[in-house]
Amino acid sequence: MAAFEVLAALVAVSAVIYYYLTSTADFWAKRGIPFIAPSPFFGSSKDFFFNKVFRGEIGRSFYNYAKEGGHKYVGVFLGRRPVLIPCDVDVVKTMLVKDFHYVTDRGMFYDRKREPLSANLFNLGGSEWKTLRAKLSPTFTTGKMKNMFYLVSECARGLEHFLEEEASKQRGSVEMNEALAKYSTDVIGSCAFGIEANSLKDPDAEFRTMGREVFTISRGRAFLQVIAESLPMLRRVLPLPLIKRNVSSFFTRTFNENVQYREQQKVVRHDFLDLLLQLKHSGADGSAGADSTGIDVDILPAQAFIFFLAGFETSSGATSACLMNLAQHQDVQDRLREEVDRVLAKHGGVMSYEALQEMKYMEQCLEETMRMFPALGLLPRVVTRDYQLPDCKATVPAGTRILIPVYAIHHDPEFYPEPSRFDPDRFTEDAKSSRPHYAYLPFGEGPRICIGMRFAWMQMKSALTVVLRSYKVTPNEHTVYPLKFDTKSFVSKIDGGAHVTLTRR
Numbered sequence: 001m002a003a004f005e006v007l008a009a010l011v012a013v014s015a016v017i018y019y020y021l022t023s024t025a026d027f028w029a030k031r032g033i034p035f036i037a038p039s040p041f042f043g044s045s046k047d048f049f050f051n052k053v054f055r056g057e058i059g060r061s062f063y064n065y066a067k068e069g070g071h072k073y074v075g076v077f078l079g080r081r082p083v084l085i086p087c088d089v090d091v092v093k094t095m096l097v098k099d100f101h102y103v104t105d106r107g108m109f110y111d112r113k114r115e116p117l118s119a120n121l122f123n124l125g126g127s128e129w130k131t132l133r134a135k136l137s138p139t140f141t142t143g144k145m146k147n148m149f150y151l152v153s154e155c156a157r158g159l160e161h162f163l164e165e166e167a168s169k170q171r172g173s174v175e176m177n178e179a180l181a182k183y184s185t186d187v188i189g190s191c192a193f194g195i196e197a198n199s200l201k202d203p204d205a206e207f208r209t210m211g212r213e214v215f216t217i218s219r220g221r222a223f224l225q226v227i228a229e230s231l232p233m234l235r236r237v238l239p240l241p242l243i244k245r246n247v248s249s250f251f252t253r254t255f256n257e258n259v260q261y262r263e264q265q266k267v268v269r270h271d272f273l274d275l276l277l278q279l280k281h282s283g284a285d286g287s288a289g290a291d292s293t294g295i296d297v298d299i300l301p302a303q304a305f306i307f308f309l310a311g312f313e314t315s316s317g318a319t320s321a322c323l324m325n326l327a328q329h330q331d332v333q334d335r336l337r338e339e340v341d342r343v344l345a346k347h348g349g350v351m352s353y354e355a356l357q358e359m360k361y362m363e364q365c366l367e368e369t370m371r372m373f374p375a376l377g378l379l380p381r382v383v384t385r386d387y388q389l390p391d392c393k394a395t396v397p398a399g400t401r402i403l404i405p406v407y408a409i410h411h412d413p414e415f416y417p418e419p420s421r422f423d424p425d426r427f428t429e430d431a432k433s434s435r436p437h438y439a440y441l442p443f444g445e446g447p448r449i450c451i452g453m454r455f456a457w458m459q460m461k462s463a464l465t466v467v468l469r470s471y472k473v474t475p476n477e478h479t480v481y482p483l484k485f486d487t488k489s490f491v492s493k494i495d496g497g498a499h500v501t502l503t504r505r
């Protein structure tokens with residue numbers, strides 16, 4: 001009898017779970033939006049959960065399905081959660097800009113109490129995000145970038161020495177992804193935390209170790225994340241810190257120690273840390289500042305942390321992918337080097353901020369690389385109030401997820417014929433004006449566009465200048481090309497590394 005009761009209870013629980021997991025399956029059908037049918041638990045794509053395929057590529061299969069059917073949208077399910085994929089660049093534009101007040105947030109999970117670093121600009125939503133963005137935006141003006149350039153160029157000199165040593169060790173063979181990750185760790189360590197991160201000099205530098213750890217997800221954690229995707233209410237009870245504890249205590253401690261040092265020693269470096277400190281003080285003395293508009297000064301370390309997180313792997317990934325493209329396309333590399341030599345000669349051989357601004361062909365090479373290899377293959381958004389979709393009769397409720405298929409748009413032959421071909425001439429002014437602006441979204445768009453874009457350009461161009469003015473870059477036996485994406489990485493990363501040979505000119 002007892003066995004029968006246990007069995008009955010099991011059947012009942014399974015039925016409830018099954019009902020819960022499948023109860024959203026008619027979400028898109030009810031709204032008349034074409035959709036990709038889900039399977040229970042995994043939704044429309046198992047690959048999405050098991051990280052077997054690059055997420056941007058999964059988005060591309062959804063996008064192609066919609067386009068082939070002549071649809072502007074396709075509905076999918078991630079687990080039981082309905083997710084909308086807009087597949088028309090005009091719709092994307094409307095969502096990101098005109099209808100921004102309906103689609104303000106990314107729907108990222110954060111928990112200010114348990115994990116203060118998660119309450120950062122990338123994750124925050126609504127009015128908290130808006131106030132913070134307004135406070136932080138002046139930190140990234142051209143003038144502020146110019147003031148910070150001396151710190152970036154110090155790190156670029158560090159990169160120069162590092163490459164000299166590395167290239168001499170292995171007949172010129174260097175893995176550029178790691179070299180550039182060290183460089184960008186040093187850059188952001190210096191600008192956002194005010195310290196010499198020393199990643200280029202010291203193979204065991206703590207900052208670099210933490211940078212690696214922050215993106216490493218154990219199998220157990222990955223499994224819990226799958227469950228949390230399907231059953232979001234478990235998020236608050238599962239032992240699932242977003243950021244590993246040793247990583248978060250390292251960044252918080254480093255930030256706080258340096259704040260204390262600067263305040264005591266009255267050090268001014270014109271970097272992000274200075275600017276974040278100004279936010280702190282403008283609140284404390286009662287003038288229009290952080291506290292007076294409701295920003296808690298305790299969330300400042302979280303902002304330095306997101307500058308690091310959002311800034312180091314994105315920039316190093318794009319720069320190393322660009323070098324891989326240049327290694328395969330010697331004609332493009334020669335043309336770019338000619339530009340670097342010419343502009344530097346004009347500026348007395350000095351890599352100044354102004355010199356970098358003049359390197360227009362370098363911009364084209366990076367733009368084309370970020371088209372092929374965008375940092376985020378899918379741009380997340382969430383609907384914040386009931387929303388009648390543009391060019392469509394359907395309304396979706398608040399809470400509906402949206403994924404903008406950036407990688408798919410960047411590989412749509414309608415905008416980029418032969419999309420797998422590397423061709424920086426797609427980014428001449430004429431070529432750009434011949435296609436819709438929203439067919440190119442490497443930094444996102446609208447009010448939530450990447451706040452660090454100017455900084456990223458400065459950092460990437462400095463690194464490319466350092467490499468190209470001294471070396472010819474060629475493929476070697478370790479080079480894997482065409483580039484493959486690491487399917488486990490949230491931010492796009494080259495699978496197998498960026499191996500090239502550097503030969504002194």
Ligand code: HEM
Pocket residue numbers: 121122123133306307308310311312314315318370374375376379380441442443444445446447448449450451452453455456
């Ligand atoms: C090549 C380098 C970079 C790329 C490709 C990149 C790309 C992106 C993208 C795609 C987004 C989302 C935009 C959207 O949702 O519309 C974003 C947001 C963001 N990025 Fe970057 N990024 C780069 C470098 C940086 C750097 C250097 C920093 C900081 C120093 C930074 C800080 C941020 C922050 C804080 C956000 C959130 C902005 C907000 O929600 O208001 N990024 N970035």
